[in-house]
Amino acid sequence: MVSKDEIFPIAIGTWKIDPDNFDNDLRALLHSYERGQNYLSLYMMYNNGGVVKQMRQFVKCVNRDKLFINTNLEPTIARPGDVEVQLDEYLKILGLDYVDSLQLHSPWFSNLPLEDVYGEIQQLVDVGKVRYVGVSNANLEQLARIERVAKIDFFEGVYNLECKLYEDMGAIEYCAHSDKLFMAYQPLRRNRTAMRNYPVLADLANKYQKTQNQILLNWIVMEKRLLTLVKSTNIERIDENIGSLSFKMDMGDYDKLNKFRSEEFDNVAVNWDGTGVTIDQLANQFE
Numbered sequence: 001m002v003s004k005d006e007i008f009p010i011a012i013g014t015w016k017i018d019p020d021n022f023d024n025d026l027r028a029l030l031h032s033y034e035r036g037q038n039y040l041s042l043y044m045m046y047n048n049g050g051v052v053k054q055m056r057q058f059v060k061c062v063n064r065d066k067l068f069i070n071t072n073l074e075p076t077i078a079r080p081g082d083v084e085v086q087l088d089e090y091l092k093i094l095g096l097d098y099v100d101s102l103q104l105h106s107p108w109f110s111n112l113p114l115e116d117v118y119g120e121i122q123q124l125v126d127v128g129k130v131r132y133v134g135v136s137n138a139n140l141e142q143l144a145r146i147e148r149v150a151k152i153d154f155f156e157g158v159y160n161l162e163c164k165l166y167e168d169m170g171a172i173e174y175c176a177h178s179d180k181l182f183m184a185y186q187p188l189r190r191n192r193t194a195m196r197n198y199p200v201l202a203d204l205a206n207k208y209q210k211t212q213n214q215i216l217l218n219w220i221v222m223e224k225r226l227l228t229l230v231k232s233t234n235i236e237r238i239d240e241n242i243g244s245l246s247f248k249m250d251m252g253d254y255d256k257l258n259k260f261r262s263e264e265f266d267n268v269a270v271n272w273d274g275t276g277v278t279i280d281q282l283a284n285q286f287e
């Protein structure tokens with residue numbers, strides 16, 4: 001089984017995998033796995049379960065114990081028992097007897113108090129159906145409530161050059177000091193950061209002879225020491241992303257990225273109750 005410290009720094013995202021044209025995506029996923037990417041993030045909501053259904057093929061082609069499988073609970077958990085029902089659906093579809101981690105996709109997805117949901121998840125760890133507990137899209141107050149009932153090992157949140165809210169509020173530092181791995185999703189903001197061609201990124205790409213997306217991933221992994229969750233089903237871009245791990249930049253250059261601020265994103269007011277702009281939508285506010 002893959003332990004926390006064996007997780008490859010670039011995890012496999014699955015948003016926009018096309019279940020109706022899966023042959024190409026399966027080839028790309030296997031390429032990712034062969035290149036070392038060993039963390040797969042699954043979410044039943046994507047294509048109404050279509051992505052998870054197709055993923056059974058992928059899981060059958062690899063050594064299951066060398067793949068870390070993260071699963072997300074869907075909205076409208078109405079009773080504590082719904083947590084195990086949703087987990088069992090993943091296990092049945094994928095043909096598995098355990099998942100590596102389970103998390104509520106977002107705190108506002110539950111009609112129950114967070115303590116009730118995470119008490120259930122912790123029990124599933126205790127009986128061996130889940131190995132680790134994850135939290136996603138929470139704020140620090142919600143995280144503290146969850147920690148009263150469960151041992152948290154993973155925290156998934158948006159982080160990229162333009163959206164640094166989790167760093168600003170101290171969540172990244174808190175995770176580092178409490179042995180939680182922070183998984184940064186949308187690190188490339190779906191290629192939109194590079195499309196903006198910010199001078200600092202263009203200059204660093206030119207200096208190191210790398211693409212802007214490689215500069216972004218390198219900075220998040222090497223300097224910020226975070227895991228990244230990226231979706232790509234294009235073999236050239238998978239190789240490009242993995243190529244971001246094979247160089248180092250000067251401290252002064254990392255510092256330029258550390259200091260970068262986006263006034264536009266800094267001024268978005270994020271709501272934590274599921275209304276208005278929610279944290280999972282922050283990176284999608286602007287092209």
Ligand SMILES: NC(=O)c1ccc[n+]([C@@H]2O[C@H](COP(=O)([O-])OP(=O)(O)OC[C@H]3O[C@@H](n4cnc5c(N)ncnc54)[C@H](OP(=O)(O)O)[C@@H]3O)[C@@H](O)[C@H]2O)c1
Nearest residue numbers: 013014015185186187188189190191230231232233234280
């Ligand atoms: N917990 C949450 O609330 C949450 C929210 C959002 C996302 N996620 C997870 O995080 C994963 C990553 O987020 P995301 O997919 O929204 O954003 P992302 O990984 O930043 O970007 C993915 C998009 O960028 C393209 N891409 C990847 N590498 C590229 C490169 N080197 N150059 C140019 N384009 C590149 C991909 O297209 P190709 O496939 O064609 O390369 C895809 O369209 C998701 O798939 C999902 O699993 C979780």
